[in-house]
Amino acid sequence: xxxxxxxxxxxxxxxxxxxxxxxxxxxxxxxxxxxxxxxxxxxxxxxxxxxxxxxxxxxxxxxxxxxxxxxxxxxxxxxxxxxxxxxxxxxxxxxxxxxxxxxxxxxxxxxxxxxxxxxxxxxxxxxxxxxxxxxxxxxxxxxxxxxxxxxxxxxxxxxxxxxxxxxxxxxxxxxxxxxxxxxxxxxxx
Numbered sequence: 001x002x003x004x005x006x007x008x009x010x011x012x013x014x015x016x017x018x019x020x021x022x023x024x025x026x027x028x029x030x031x032x033x034x035x036x037x038x039x040x041x042x043x044x045x046x047x048x049x050x051x052x053x054x055x056x057x058x059x060x061x062x063x064x065x066x067x068x069x070x071x072x073x074x075x076x077x078x079x080x081x082x083x084x085x086x087x088x089x090x091x092x093x094x095x096x097x098x099x100x101x102x103x104x105x106x107x108x109x110x111x112x113x114x115x116x117x118x119x120x121x122x123x124x125x126x127x128x129x130x131x132x133x134x135x136x137x138x139x140x141x142x143x144x145x146x147x148x149x150x151x152x153x154x155x156x157x158x159x160x161x162x163x164x165x166x167x168x169x170x171x172x173x174x175x176x177x178x179x180x181x182x183x184x185x186x187x188x189x
Contacts, residue, residue: 012057014063015028015057015058022162022166026038029060030063034066037137071140086138098116098128099133102146103141104119113129113130116133145168
């Protein structure tokens with residue numbers, strides 16, 4: 001929704017937060033769906049940031065309720081419903097393909113960057129997939145924490161490896177230890 005402030009239309013975005021064992025998770029939603037998820041160490045949305053972005057942060061529980069429920073559900077060890085509405089219009093077409101491919105990585109499983117590249121229709125764009133996942137505005141919901149290096153190492157994560165390990169642990173224990181014991185061949189379908 002856009003409101004007029006003076007002569008300028010300003011987009012309204014609703015903000016809410018969820019407390020987790022690893023820190024606070026902020027959700028930012030438009031009237032169309034979840035736009036951003038910010039994990040722990042990321043700054044809370046502020047008025048100063050809103051002015052810089054040309055938006056206005058508001059409290060609209062009806063906009064944020066589904067996202068808050070989804071994050072609470074995830075933290076309780078349950079999968080986020082695929083029906084959660086997202087507002088990912090800000091990504092490039094390639095980024096949106098990568099995010100959609102990543103959204104299909106099943107709960108409790110991991111896939112390699114190369115598998116995501118193939119699923120996104122660009123099998124040789126492995127590094128570009130990593131860059132697109134680094135710009136993922138909705139981690140947890142688009143589960144980029146489930147994407148690892150083909151060699152079995154944990155890979156990177158924009159919010160830090162502690163968050164990645166925490167998110168993976170919610171889905172099935174400390175997976176990084178299992179990778180070393182089982183080897184890479186047991187990880188990928």
